[in-house]
Amino acid sequence: MSSSNTLDQPLSIIEPHGGLGVALIATLRRDLTLMLRRRSEVMNPLAFFALVITLFPLGLSPDPELLATVAPGLLWVAALLATLLSLDSLFRADFEDGSLEQLLLAPQPLAAMVLAKVVVHWLLTGLPLALMAPVLGLMLGLPAGSHLILMLALALGSASLSLVGAIGAALTVGLARGGVLLSLLVLPLYIPVLIFGAGAVQAALLGSGVAAHLAILGALLALAVMLAPWAIAAALRISVNG
Template sequence: MQATESMRAIEPKGGLGVAIAATVRRDLILMLRRRSEVLNPLVFFALVITLFPLGISPDPELLASIAPGLLWVAALLATLLSLDSLFRADFDDGCLEQLLLAPQPLPAMVLAKVAVHWLLTGLPLALMAPVLGLMLALPAGSYLMLALSLALGSASLSLIGAIGAALTVGLSRGGVLLSLLVLPLYIPVLIFGAGAVQAAILGDGGAAHLAILGALLATALMLAPWAIAAALRISING
């Protein structure tokens, strides 16, 4: 308590903004130094998409009909794969404890970390998806919707996934548990994300779906940071 008081006293002007900017910059630098961790989900995404034509059939018509769902499920699994490392390194070297002790509100700091995660996982996945869509013979006219829906939806995925990652970061074998916790909560995003691409293929646009994805994101933005912060406190204080 005493420490918090004295730290608040020396807090610089615009403390929260400075702290968030510093967290974002630090996380970005750290992640960009461990390039394999950024690239792994992308390679995984491409690999999974390669498996489907081999496992099902190379028939373009069949592939085109299932492409929206395949791309979305593969992107979702790639996000899931990257979640475990979201807090892991910071937990191991004690940085998370520092974050908890900082005078700035934890939900805001956590939001900065999740934003970096989305920037380096969700956004690249969304940019890469149209290329893979080409390989799956995704009908023309739905490529932009695919990228947009993935960019919007993966932000929700990062936020929801971070709750699971925060709950399991203290556990030595949290990986399988993490997918059990997170995947059921991903279902609405999957339904409306794949639905948006499906709607674009059918020609009725996908604006309604994007709006719902946006609503889901707004809800997640409102509630998830608090849940992540509470979960981190549980994981660290034991």
């Protein structure tokens, strides 16, 4: 008995603190706190989003009618690029200070912990982008009726973007200059979300049903939630050990 007791000891120390729920909440709280302390990282994608949207009327034409027809695509492409920019920092700081290694060593399943990290990323990148989009839509002459759909589609779609993007971020976090490579890996995978996201807004503009688009965005999200955490976890293990 006594010999097995010494073996069991580390486990019994971990167990009271180590339920999955506790660990998930701790990760969520930690990442949220960290991100909120680095406000500029939260603000930068939003400023980028607004700036890119400002460039289009200057490059195309200030004609509101023309802008309104291309607005769904512009808003989605700009939001997609803003998400892409924010991805590089998703695991970078944790990788550099070694806390990512601790996460890998933790007894909780890595896929679940990673999901918590992605949720924080979405809360502070995708959701603010979605909330800000109607303002920019207004500036592009998007009719008021489509604003709610734009927001909904962006909120749903950006969650998939965060999940899929995190795979790319996890694969490139160990590389010194992974930025361009990251966009090369991730952008092709973003295309379905872009098509259905922009399609939802377009459908709202035309007055046809948007339910199908939103449903497909939801389906893409469900698929991403189911599969992406495993890929992210595998990718992180490669990056940390490599």
